[in-house]
Amino acid sequence: MEELYHGPYKIDISQVLDKLRVFSARRVLIQAPLGFRGIAAKLAVLLADRGFTPVLSNSACWGGCDIAYSEAEQVKADAILHLGHSPFMRRDKIPTVYVECRYADPSPLMNMLPKIREALKGVSVIGLGASVQWLDHITLLASYLEDNGISTRIAKPSMFAMHNAQVLGCDYSGLKQLEADVDAFIVLGSIFHALGIALISSKTTYAVDPITQTVKELGDYRRRILMQRYANIQKFAEASKVGVVVSTKPGQMRSGLAVLLAHVLRDNGKHATIIATDEIDDKLITEYPFEAYVNTACPRISVEDQARYAKPVLLPAECLAALRLLSWEDIINKGLLMLPWGWSGEASNIFWKILNASRSEREEVGIV
Numbered sequence: 001m002e003e004l005y006h007g008p009y010k011i012d013i014s015q016v017l018d019k020l021r022v023f024s025a026r027r028v029l030i031q032a033p034l035g036f037r038g039i040a041a042k043l044a045v046l047l048a049d050r051g052f053t054p055v056l057s058n059s060a061c062w063g064g065c066d067i068a069y070s071e072a073e074q075v076k077a078d079a080i081l082h083l084g085h086s087p088f089m090r091r092d093k094i095p096t097v098y099v100e101c102r103y104a105d106p107s108p109l110m111n112m113l114p115k116i117r118e119a120l121k122g123v124s125v126i127g128l129g130a131s132v133q134w135l136d137h138i139t140l141l142a143s144y145l146e147d148n149g150i151s152t153r154i155a156k157p158s159m160f161a162m163h164n165a166q167v168l169g170c171d172y173s174g175l176k177q178l179e180a181d182v183d184a185f186i187v188l189g190s191i192f193h194a195l196g197i198a199l200i201s202s203k204t205t206y207a208v209d210p211i212t213q214t215v216k217e218l219g220d221y222r223r224r225i226l227m228q229r230y231a232n233i234q235k236f237a238e239a240s241k242v243g244v245v246v247s248t249k250p251g252q253m254r255s256g257l258a259v260l261l262a263h264v265l266r267d268n269g270k271h272a273t274i275i276a277t278d279e280i281d282d283k284l285i286t287e288y289p290f291e292a293y294v295n296t297a298c299p300r301i302s303v304e305d306q307a308r309y310a311k312p313v314l315l316p317a318e319c320l321a322a323l324r325l326l327s328w329e330d331i332i333n334k335g336l337l338m339l340p341w342g343w344s345g346e347a348s349n350i351f352w353k354i355l356n357a358s359r360s361e362r363e364e365v366g367i368v
């Protein structure tokens with residue numbers, strides 16, 4: 001087995017080469033998010049030495065939802081080598097090899113185990129999740145906690161996550177299913193990865209980041225973000241012209257939802273226009289003359305980037321709250337904030353019922 005080590009990451013080169021050969025690939029587009037481009041460049045050299053023609057992608061790349069199929073077609077690549085994420089799409093349009101780039105060395109986590117135990121005083125049962133980079137070490141954390149008197153439950157894959165324990169910024173379904181059985185959650189990786197479950201569950205959430213050696217309880221952060229979200233819902237309610245943003249990224253495109261939302265907005269007295277875009281950024285938000293936006297793409301754009309924008313960029317459920325079709329209390333108490341992302345369960349039916357009720361009324365009068 002041939003392995004490549006780059007910084008903290010470990011890559012199984014034999015597996016990459018085998019998969020590319022199965023696809024009979026010669027020209028390979030290498031796509032990596034920021035932070036992984038050094039590995040991409042190293043892999044390009046390695047592939048060229050083995051007789052492949054690698055092409056490095058310089059486009060933005062945010063997740064497994066964002067596979068560069070169009071770019072691969074344009075450069076006539078036979079396959080894509082995608083770094084840093086696990087498969088997200090049900091089916092790849094172009095053969096794609098996923099290189100997750102997991103952390104090889106558990107010692108940063110081992111060094112902070114007593115600190116984690118100390119932070120969990122009073123917790124008897126904990127639900128565990130991790131970003132894909134830390135998955136190889138989640139059992140180490142679980143065993144330590146079990147040995148120290150805390151029962152652990154590990155998230156199972158259900159929506160977009162494909163591994164045990166894995167969470168994505170838009171998929172906490174595995175942890176959400178454990179909610180009734182645990183006192184709290186730990187997400188191993190980063191505050192970003194932990195914040196998602198904190199926003200859709202009232203259970204205490206701890207972000208454990210072995211790189212910065214921090215254990216952070218996210219209660220205050222959760223409250224701050226939710227206050228900001230609520231203020232933007234109120235601002236949105238006053239807007240008359242709204243842009244409904246739909247992503248052209250293969251795993252983020254929710255055009256059916258965007259059409260439904262535009263109809264619901266119009267039914268409720270707003271002018272609504274759908275905007276298709278690859279990236280949601282300041283240019284889109286400020287250049288278009290809309291007073292507010294609904295974002296049907298990655299939910300984390302609204303959560304993480306809202307502070308940069310002077311106009312509200314609401315999530316679909318928040319838009320329904322601004323129209324007084326869904327209550328803010330239901331969003332918080334039932335964990336509906338990120339729908340249709342985040343998780344899917346019985347509680348999410350209320351969201352679809354509101355959207356579809358409006359559709360049936362339109363169908364009755366022949367407007368769809």
Ligand code: SF4
Nearest residue numbers: 062063065169170298
């Ligand atoms: S939709 Fe957002 S959070 Fe989900 S995988 Fe894509 S970039 Fe990450």
